[in-house]
Amino acid sequence: MGDRLKIGITCYPSLGGSGVVATELGKLLAEKGHQVHFITNSIPFRLGKFQKNIFYHEVEVNDYYVFRYPPYDLSLASKMAQVAQMQQLDVLHVHYAVPHAVCAFLAKQMVGDHLKVVTTLHGTDITVLAQDESLSDIIRLGINKSDAVTAVSDDLRKETRSLLSIDKPIDLTYNFVDKRVYYPRDVSGQRPDFATPNERILMHISNFRPVKRVSDVIDVFAKVAKAMPAKLLLVGEGPDLPKVQCKIKELGLQDRVVFLGKQDDVAQVISLADILLLPSEKESFGLVALEAMACGVPTVGSTAGGIPELVTHGETGFLAPVGDTELMGQYCITMLSNPSLYERFKQACLDRARFQFCNDLITHEYEKIYYRVLGKE
Numbered sequence: 001m002g003d004r005l006k007i008g009i010t011c012y013p014s015l016g017g018s019g020v021v022a023t024e025l026g027k028l029l030a031e032k033g034h035q036v037h038f039i040t041n042s043i044p045f046r047l048g049k050f051q052k053n054i055f056y057h058e059v060e061v062n063d064y065y066v067f068r069y070p071p072y073d074l075s076l077a078s079k080m081a082q083v084a085q086m087q088q089l090d091v092l093h094v095h096y097a098v099p100h101a102v103c104a105f106l107a108k109q110m111v112g113d114h115l116k117v118v119t120t121l122h123g124t125d126i127t128v129l130a131q132d133e134s135l136s137d138i139i140r141l142g143i144n145k146s147d148a149v150t151a152v153s154d155d156l157r158k159e160t161r162s163l164l165s166i167d168k169p170i171d172l173t174y175n176f177v178d179k180r181v182y183y184p185r186d187v188s189g190q191r192p193d194f195a196t197p198n199e200r201i202l203m204h205i206s207n208f209r210p211v212k213r214v215s216d217v218i219d220v221f222a223k224v225a226k227a228m229p230a231k232l233l234l235v236g237e238g239p240d241l242p243k244v245q246c247k248i249k250e251l252g253l254q255d256r257v258v259f260l261g262k263q264d265d266v267a268q269v270i271s272l273a274d275i276l277l278l279p280s281e282k283e284s285f286g287l288v289a290l291e292a293m294a295c296g297v298p299t300v301g302s303t304a305g306g307i308p309e310l311v312t313h314g315e316t317g318f319l320a321p322v323g324d325t326e327l328m329g330q331y332c333i334t335m336l337s338n339p340s341l342y343e344r345f346k347q348a349c350l351d352r353a354r355f356q357f358c359n360d361l362i363t364h365e366y367e368k369i370y371y372r373v374l375g376k377e
């Protein structure tokens with residue numbers, strides 16, 4: 001164990017927790033001396049500045065006129081095989097089963113069995129797509145043909161086994177945050193732009209898809225705003241945004257809610273908040289709650305999916321059943337009206353993020369998996 005490896009990483013490179021985790025992992029592996037080759041259709045948005053040991057190979061789709069639909073999956077599989085051969089990759093680590101695990105399997109068929117495939121399941125690839133019968137067999141194939149499969153929570157592991165009848169062992173490898181980036185930032189210069197000293201700030205960050213239940217965020221906030229001076233900062237954009245805007249207007253909360261749109265420097269933005277709201281219908285992990293936790297911000301949210309594995313109810317936040325906005329609102333009020341309780345939660349957040357979900361720990365877990373599939377334990 002300890003050899004420098006050549007690792008190919010494929011993920012969805014645009015916004016989304018799986019893309020963030022895959023990119024951050026690649027950067028950390030490169031820092032540890034491994035050679036990392038991103039094989040994606042555009043530069044991963046968090047890749048940032050030039051860094052030694054990191055390479056990017058763009059997947060270009062052949063839009064030949066006979067194709068009704070350009071075959072992205074075949075282009076990706078071919079590119080994976082080409083890069084694996086040219087760069088002599090040891091491992092292809094793909095994030096998201098569809099289509100990445102299947103493309104990696106095809107690449108392995110072209111390159112040979114010495115190329116090992118590790119698939120990380122992130123959530124919607126299983127919780128939504130695997131329920132579609134037209135896709136479940138191919139998702140199962142991708143998983144079964146991977147040399148190792150990891151899931152970002154135990155809940156997702158269980159769901160994968162039951163939905164797809166998978167017997168193969170699945171490693172539990174939680175998501176992580178880089179502690180050099182996620183820590184309580186000094187926001188004393190920015191906070192006055194959003195709230196007066198006596199106002200509390202609640203925040204929600206997501207892609208505003210229905211699964212995030214942003215409408216519940218507004219209901220929770222409305223309850224809190226009745227009890228104390230408060231502001232709600234909404235970060236991100238997505239399909240439910242217009243609906244949410246209407247609801248805010250209907251409830252007469254326009255002066256209390258600020259839309260920040262998409263933001264890159266999440267650690268700085270999250271540090272403005274007193275509480276993060278995450279009332280999702282489904283959430284295999286909830287990376288944003290970890291980002292908040294690492295900045296010392298407790299979460300109030302739902303008990304959906306893997307959230308309870310991340311947020312310890314009564315210690316680093318409070319969780320209620322999906323849709324119970326009354327209880328979530330009450331939890332926020334309890335926390336915000338009791339400064340010593342709030343301080344305890346804040347400290348527990350910092351400790352839990354640092355010790356349980358630290359970048360060093362989780363990067364090492366992935367390295368162990370790579371060495372295991374390569375027989376280099």
Ligand code: GMT
Nearest residue numbers: 016017018122123282283284285286287
């Ligand atoms: O939640 C999303 O809408 C994005 C999605 C993704 O593919 O990036 O997030 C999934 O993966 C994240 C990283 O592992 C998890 O933190 C999210 O909980 C998971 N989303 C769902 O399960 C709905």
